[in-house]
Every structure is written in C-alpha cells, then in structure tokens.
Amino acid sequence: AKAKASANYFNSQMANFEAVDAGYDEAILLDPQGFVAEGPGECLFIVKEGVIITPPNDTSLESITQNSVIEIAHSLGYEVRRERIARDQLYAADEAFFTGTAAEVTPISNIDGRIIGKGEMGEITSRLQKAYFAVVTGKDPKFEHWLTYVK
Secondary structure, eight states, X not given: OOSOOGGGHHHHHHHHHHHHHTTXXXXXXXXXXXXXXXXXXXXXXXXXXXEEEEOOTTSSOOOHHHHHHHHHXXXXXXXXXXXXXXXXXXXXXXXXXXXXXXXEEEEOOEETTEEOTTSSOOHHHHHHHHHHHHHHTTOOGGGXXXXXXXX
C-alpha cells in the first residue's frame, strides 16, 4: 500500500468496478483492521463539528494533495486531525470529501446510500475547494512558492 506501483492499483480498480456496479461513482477502501484508508485514487477527509479529519498514511500512499489541503485548511484557521476513521464515523460526518491529483477537492454527498450532512457540498468543503483552486491557479500569493510556471 505504501508503494506507487501498477500492481498496487489492482485492488483499487476492483473496488471501483464493484462500486460502479452497485450504482456509486467511487469506492472507499478500508485497511486490514476495517478503518477507512482511502479512495481508489484519492485521500478521504471528513468534517465533524468543524474539525477536519483524515486518516494517517499508515496503510495508504502519502499524498501531496492531501498535505496541501491540510496546509490550506490550517491557513484558513481549521483544526485538522490525522486519526483513524471508523466506517460509522463516515455516516455521521457533517461533510466528506476526496482529495487527489485528479479529484482536487471533490465533495461526497452519500456513502452506502446514507446522505452525508445535507447531501450537498458543505461550507468547509466549499471553502477548501475555493482556496485550493486559488492556490493552483496562482491567485493566492501565500502559496505561490508551491507553483512552477511553464511558458
């Protein structure tokens, strides 16, 4: 799980096939102990009572986007915790979202047929998404050192 190798994507692909077959857009993978690990190509975050929580990378790849969103969240004044997330915590979350190179910051409206929060992008996810887009498009000078401009 800690190496980015083509064979390691097989489980993610199979999980995603199963999720799509069940009528969902994406899968959520659990670690061997049954805690949330990640999405097939994304990191997962939940928001509960204003606190942003994401699993540690003990059974998932470390993610530049995940680390970037954590830093952006801190800059916006949010508390971010790296802790294991039990499956039932997903269902009780106020908000949930994926982050990743392709996903950027993508809200999750329901999990296993259970509506998350109000079933639409939450306030914190929205703020993070807007801030992330401002960073990656060069509109936030605080994070300009992250960017490499190409002509």
